[in-house]
Amino acid sequence: LIEMQQVEKVYRLGKIDVPALCGIDLQIEANEYVAVMGPSGSGKSTLMNIVGCLDSPTAGRYLLDGENVSHLSDNQLSEIRSRKIGFVFQTFNLMPRATALRNVELPLIYAGVPSGRRRQLAVQALEKVGLSDRIKHKPSELSGGQRQRVAIARALVTEPALILADEPTGNLDSTTGQEIMEILSALHRAGNTVILVTHEKELAAQTGRTIGLRDGRIETQEEAAQS
Amino acid sequence: LIEMQQVEKVYRLGKIDVPALCGIDLQIEANEYVAVMGPSGSGKSTLMNIVGCLDSPTAGRYLLDGENVSHLSDNQLSEIRSRKIGFVFQTFNLMPRATALRNVELPLIYAGVPSGRRRQLAVQALEKVGLSDRIKHKPSELSGGQRQRVAIARALVTEPALILADEPTGNLDSTTGQEIMEILSALHRAGNTVILVTHEKELAAQTGRTIGLRDGRIETQEEAAQS
Ligand SMILES: Nc1ncnc2c1ncn2[C@@H]1O[C@H](COP(=O)(O)OP(=O)(O)OP(=O)(O)O)[C@@H](O)[C@H]1O
Numbered sequence: 001l002i003e004m005q006q007v008e009k010v011y012r013l014g015k016i017d018v019p020a021l022c023g024i025d026l027q028i029e030a031n032e033y034v035a036v037m038g039p040s041g042s043g044k045s046t047l048m049n050i051v052g053c054l055d056s057p058t059a060g061r062y063l064l065d066g067e068n069v070s071h072l073s074d075n076q077l078s079e080i081r082s083r084k085i086g087f088v089f090q091t092f093n094l095m096p097r098a099t100a101l102r103n104v105e106l107p108l109i110y111a112g113v114p115s116g117r118r119r120q121l122a123v124q125a126l127e128k129v130g131l132s133d134r135i136k137h138k139p140s141e142l143s144g145g146q147r148q149r150v151a152i153a154r155a156l157v158t159e160p161a162l163i164l165a166d167e168p169t170g171n172l173d174s175t176t177g178q179e180i181m182e183i184l185s186a187l188h189r190a191g192n193t194v195i196l197v198t199h200e201k202e203l204a205a206q207t208g209r210t211i212g213l214r215d216g217r218i219e220t221q222e223e224a225a226q227s
Numbered sequence: 228l229i230e231m232q233q234v235e236k237v238y239r240l241g242k243i244d245v246p247a248l249c250g251i252d253l254q255i256e257a258n259e260y261v262a263v264m265g266p267s268g269s270g271k272s273t274l275m276n277i278v279g280c281l282d283s284p285t286a287g288r289y290l291l292d293g294e295n296v297s298h299l300s301d302n303q304l305s306e307i308r309s310r311k312i313g314f315v316f317q318t319f320n321l322m323p324r325a326t327a328l329r330n331v332e333l334p335l336i337y338a339g340v341p342s343g344r345r346r347q348l349a350v351q352a353l354e355k356v357g358l359s360d361r362i363k364h365k366p367s368e369l370s371g372g373q374r375q376r377v378a379i380a381r382a383l384v385t386e387p388a389l390i391l392a393d394e395p396t397g398n399l400d401s402t403t404g405q406e407i408m409e410i411l412s413a414l415h416r417a418g419n420t421v422i423l424v425t426h427e428k429e430l431a432a433q434t435g436r437t438i439g440l441r442d443g444r445i446e447t448q449e450e451a452a453q454s
Pocket residue numbers: 140141142143144145146171172173238239240245246247265266267268269270271272273274317
């Protein structure tokens with residue numbers, strides 16, 4: 001499903017170049033469950049942004065489902081994203097003036113789902129993450145962990161084939177975090193591909209393979225013992 | 228230092244009342260190191276906002292350093308905050324158009340520190356959290372964990388007597404998270420009061436006492452074995 005060949009990403013800030021990814025070679029098959037770990041600043045979110053077509057590499061080739069997506073326009077990338085990819089952002093990226101329900105409906109609006117069906121799916125997704133009693137609340141009226149769960153519901157509501165979850169449990173207590181992991185595991189068992197950035201080894205151990213990043217390079221790859 | 232007597236907080240949203248804190252009785256002495264844990268939505272950030280004079284209780288009494296601060300004006304609360312309290316927000320609350328350096332200088336500007344001294348202190352604070360090479364970057368040019376560390380530097384730069392850290396390591400890998408904990412422990416050893424919200428028992432175990440919240444109430448209080 002995902003093939004990266006010597007992908008690089010350099011952020012250019014005026015005179016300064018910040019290398020975030022350096023020579024990434026990576027393959028992820030459909031229906032894999034992969035964790036990505038590494039120190040702060042090692043390139044995890046940058047990698048996720050490229051995998052998820054939110055950004056393009058500076059150099060190298062990225063094939064998604066056999067298609068070279070390295071140099072597509074924003075519109076083309078946006079079209080791929082909306083069809084194939086659910087994204088749980090590290091910073092949630094919720095619309096601050098919209099309710100939780102509206103935020104979760106958003107991918108369905110883009111997908112052209114009719115209003116009644118759309119509302120039903122969004123309510124179900126919010127129930128799944130334990131937020132039935134918060135659907136009319138705006139992000140500013142929610143706790144940190146509740147906002148994170150709205151972001152998770154929004155990523156999952158279209159049942160995308162590829163789910164990218166960047167630190168989806170960082171703001172959650174262990175019990176709630178484990179509930180989220182069970183949702184992600186169920187999606188993987190149902191045939192979807194899941195890539196999870198996490199700092200917690202216990203969560204990475206629940207996936208099939210862990211990729212270790214450091215300073216923009218893949219440092220380690222470990223198959224999980226149980227999978 | 229901190230005394231709360233039957234403190235309540237109810238958020239009013241049109242017709243809906245959301246009880247976030249219900250009958251909190253709490254005492255924290257000067258120079259204590261206290262952790263607060265609990266499920267998502269249990270009231271931790273709400274409690275921190277009241278302790279830190281960012282919000283007022285709906286009912287009950289809150290005495291800070293012997294002064295009843297339950298019913299002060301915004302200006303009065305702001306004055307107390309700027310003199311006494313450093314806050315690491317769960318959502319960082321960085322100024323998006325300002326550099327990391329500028330963000331960290333902000334409390335010093337409010338405190339009237341001269342420009343040269345201000346810059347020196349801000350650079351030192353950023354070095355302390357491992358961000359020497361990022362001082363001119365804006366929040367959008369930083370990783371999640373780097374933004375969190377800017378927020379930490381900003382909270383500590385005035386060396387406040389009371390430090391409130393709401394999930395300061397949620398976006399950090401274990402090594403970087405432990406470095407932050409060592410900074411907080413050093414501040415406690417230096418005589419300051421530190422209150423830490425965390426989901427991680429390993430981090431709570433490094434403090435002197437852990438308060439467990441659930442549904443807006445204090446459910447448990449445990450002294451740490453090592454302190
Ligand atoms: N501004 C607000 N308006 C309305 N309700 C709010 C507001 N802030 C918090 N709440 C509600 O109050 C309750 C407590 O929220 P709080 O942010 O204190 O929880 P928390 O323990 O910090 O949770 P988390 O671990 O998810 O950050 C939650 O049910 C939340 O939905």
